Amino acid sequence: MSDLLQFLASGVTVGAVYALVALGFTIIYNASDVVNFAQGEFVMLGGMISVAGVAAGLPLPLAALIAIAVTSAIGVALNTFAIEPARGAPVVSLIIITIGASIFIRGVTQIVLGKGTHRLPSFSGDEPLHVFGATVLPQSLWVTAGAVAIFVALWLFFTRTLTGRAVLATSNNRLAAQLVGINTRFVMTLSFALSAAIGALAGVLITPILPTSFEVGISLALKGFAAAMLGGMGSPKGALTGGLLLGLMEALTAGYISSHYKDAVAFFVILAVLFAFPRGLYGSNPTERV
Amino acid sequence: MKRIVTGVVALALMATAASADIKIGAIVSETGPASSLGDPEARTIRMMVEELNTRGGIKGEKLKLVLYDDSGDPSKAKTFATRLVEDDSVVAMVGGTTTGTSLAILAVAEESKVPFISLAGAIEIIDPVKPYVFKTPHTDRMACLKIFEDMKSRGLVKIGLISGTDGFGASMRAQCLTVAKSSGIEIVADETYGPKDADMTPQLTNIRNKPGIQAILNSGFGQGPATITRNYAQLGITLPLYQSHGVASNAFIELSGAKNAEGVRLPGTALLVGELLDPKDPQKAVVLAYKASFEKAAGGAPVSTFGGYAHDAMRILTGAIAKAPSAKPAAIRDAIEATTGLVGTTGTYNYSKTDHLGLDLSAFRILEINNGGWKLVQ
Numbered sequence: 001m002s003d004l005l006q007f008l009a010s011g012v013t014v015g016a017v018y019a020l021v022a023l024g025f026t027i028i029y030n031a032s033d034v035v036n037f038a039q040g041e042f043v044m045l046g047g048m049i050s051v052a053g054v055a056a057g058l059p060l061p062l063a064a065l066i067a068i069a070v071t072s073a074i075g076v077a078l079n080t081f082a083i084e085p086a087r088g089a090p091v092v093s094l095i096i097i098t099i100g101a102s103i104f105i106r107g108v109t110q111i112v113l114g115k116g117t118h119r120l121p122s123f124s125g126d127e128p129l130h131v132f133g134a135t136v137l138p139q140s141l142w143v144t145a146g147a148v149a150i151f152v153a154l155w156l157f158f159t160r161t162l163t164g165r166a167v168l169a170t171s172n173n174r175l176a177a178q179l180v181g182i183n184t185r186f187v188m189t190l191s192f193a194l195s196a197a198i199g200a201l202a203g204v205l206i207t208p209i210l211p212t213s214f215e216v217g218i219s220l221a222l223k224g225f226a227a228a229m230l231g232g233m234g235s236p237k238g239a240l241t242g243g244l245l246l247g248l249m250e251a252l253t254a255g256y257i258s259s260h261y262k263d264a265v266a267f268f269v270i271l272a273v274l275f276a277f278p279r280g281l282y283g284s285n286p287t288e289r290v
Numbered sequence: 291m292k293r294i295v296t297g298v299v300a301l302a303l304m305a306t307a308a309s310a311d312i313k314i315g316a317i318v319s320e321t322g323p324a325s326s327l328g329d330p331e332a333r334t335i336r337m338m339v340e341e342l343n344t345r346g347g348i349k350g351e352k353l354k355l356v357l358y359d360d361s362g363d364p365s366k367a368k369t370f371a372t373r374l375v376e377d378d379s380v381v382a383m384v385g386g387t388t389t390g391t392s393l394a395i396l397a398v399a400e401e402s403k404v405p406f407i408s409l410a411g412a413i414e415i416i417d418p419v420k421p422y423v424f425k426t427p428h429t430d431r432m433a434c435l436k437i438f439e440d441m442k443s444r445g446l447v448k449i450g451l452i453s454g455t456d457g458f459g460a461s462m463r464a465q466c467l468t469v470a471k472s473s474g475i476e477i478v479a480d481e482t483y484g485p486k487d488a489d490m491t492p493q494l495t496n497i498r499n500k501p502g503i504q505a506i507l508n509s510g511f512g513q514g515p516a517t518i519t520r521n522y523a524q525l526g527i528t529l530p531l532y533q534s535h536g537v538a539s540n541a542f543i544e545l546s547g548a549k550n551a552e553g554v555r556l557p558g559t560a561l562l563v564g565e566l567l568d569p570k571d572p573q574k575a576v577v578l579a580y581k582a583s584f585e586k587a588a589g590g591a592p593v594s595t596f597g598g599y600a601h602d603a604m605r606i607l608t609g610a611i612a613k614a615p616s617a618k619p620a621a622i623r624d625a626i627e628a629t630t631g632l633v634g635t636t637g638t639y640n641y642s643k644t645d646h647l648g649l650d651l652s653a654f655r656i657l658e659i660n661n662g663g664w665k666l667v668q
Contacts, residue, residue: 010491017488115325128524135524210488211513211545219486255492259481
């Protein structure tokens with residue numbers, strides 16, 4: 001029993017990390033249909049810049065705020081200098097631009113912030129909490145709470161605010177959105193700023209659990225992308241569910257079958273789900289009007 | 291008249307040939323995923339060439355270094371190796387930060403008969419022995435043997451193994467499984483984790499539940515071992531924990547947290563604990579000298595085992611060039627193979643026709659983490 005609880009605790013911790021990364025994909029995807037492969041780099045920047053801030057003697061909350069602001073600015077710069085000039089290019093080209101941007105960001109980070117691996121101190125100490133024989137680190141609760149909070153905020157944003165609906169409208173039909181008076185350029189800028197900010201916040205939350213270095217972005221983006229695909233690209237609910245499911249599958253496979261098959265089982269399930277629901281569990285069903 | 295001119299030209303040519311620089315090549319992964327290894331290696335190689343030249347070079351001839359950065363890509367390493375041999379006409383090569391890049395370079399070295407000293411771990415590089423290929427780092431198998439030796443001395447014979455799925459972890463896992471039986475160690479659990487995983491508590495829970503288990507060994511490199519160490523403390527496991535030589539650095543203690551890492555043992559080289567060595571230890575002077583000059587040249591960056599591998603390779607190479615009757619690749623190769631009793635930072639090298647690694651188990655020291663620092667065991 002305590003074993004099962006430990007596996008579940010591990011699964012939720014890892015799943016919340018994936019969910020945080022997956023949530024970052026949603027806004028840019030919703031605004032432009034572009035899967036932003038630089039999203040992992042935003043997470044990495046959030047972690048690396050706050051580590052640099054803390055090392056420079058700043059208190060953690062201030063360092064985290066600076067990291068989120070700087071990453072957000074980098075997101076806007078990515079849109080202004082790389083995505084915006086290529087407007088009108090097919091989505092595939094834009095996706096390739098984000099891959100290029102991710103390589104560029106990695107390279108610059110390596111030069112500016114160094115090649116070392118760093119960790120932030122845990123927000124509420126390292127003393128594990130004991131729950132029916134299983135142990136959970138307080139930081140896991142922070143990460144899980146962070147994922148849920150971002151999910152709620154995104155859900156409210158897309159369903160309750162005019163700006164959120166403007167983002168969705170831009171994605172549906174850019175020209176029509178412009179015709180009804182939506183500033184689509186602003187929507188794109190906003191979506192990159194928000195995505196980058198969410199990524200950076202994720203980076204700050206997970207760095208006490210998962211040490212950061214200039215190259216962690218790739219593996220994070222890969223798992224986050226898998227989680228987002230499983231849940232349904234563009235859906236905050238899908239990102240949260242997909243992330244948690246992926247984490248739980250990995251932990252339970254490692255616990256009950258074999259850790260050698262951990263990733264294989266998880267990806268097999270993803271393939272099976274996508275076979276049944278090609279757009280993911282909560283993916284929107286596109287209705288093309290002729 | 292014409293004959294005299296020809297004679298003068300010939301003499302002039304001979305003179306330039308005699309005082310020409312000795313050109314050596316280096317290929318390391320200064321950037322890219324293996325940069326934490328390749329960066330100190332590149333610094334060390336540049337620093338040592340400079341030091342040697344300010345001391346007057348070898349037999350009055352300056353050493354000229356051509357260094358390329360393969361960014362961890364074996365196909366780039368192969369291209370650079372070919373360029374070093376064909377365009378730069380180097381007499382010897384050092385480098386190959388990772389096993390992958392080393393294997394790419396050694397193919398070129400063998401084909402063009404230019405001696406090559408590798409800085410990578412895998413035993414495949416020198417086993418079977420290839421005439422022109424040598425290496426300085428100890429192998430994963432030696433690390434396993436050293437750890438098992440220490441376990442047996444503490445009466446720990448039933449152990450659990452947990453390994454990263456990256457190249458380092460997989461290779462060391464295979465070697466440990468191979469030599470466990472002959473070392474009298476029984477491996478009762480065999481789990482793996484992804485090198486960038488955030489949590490390994492399921493694997494550790496399963497290992498802990500194995501009946502009669504006495505210790506746990508993690509073969510891993512990078513941040514995974516630090517996560518294991520923190521998960522270990524989180525789960526409150528009290529079995530002795532052994533880590534690999536891949537994480538023998540202060541960064542590991544920092545990432546794990548000193549409290550969590552307390553009592554962890556691992557095999558490391560003398561370089562890490564220079565100050566703690568016995569004054570009579572022949573390695574003491576060597577490692578302290580290298581540490582001092584590296585930290586000065588690198589602006590305070592701490593020494594690492596990897597820079598130490600490069601240091602030893604350069605010492606072996608420059609020593610061989612000094613002893614060789616001519617600066618021809620074949621002569622240098624023979625002189626490298628004849629190197630014996632050379633005290634480096636990693637260990638004492640004794641190369642021979644059948645051994646192009648030249649180290650024995652005494653090169654490894656068992657270290658224990660104690661109050662956030664290192665302690666020599668034995």
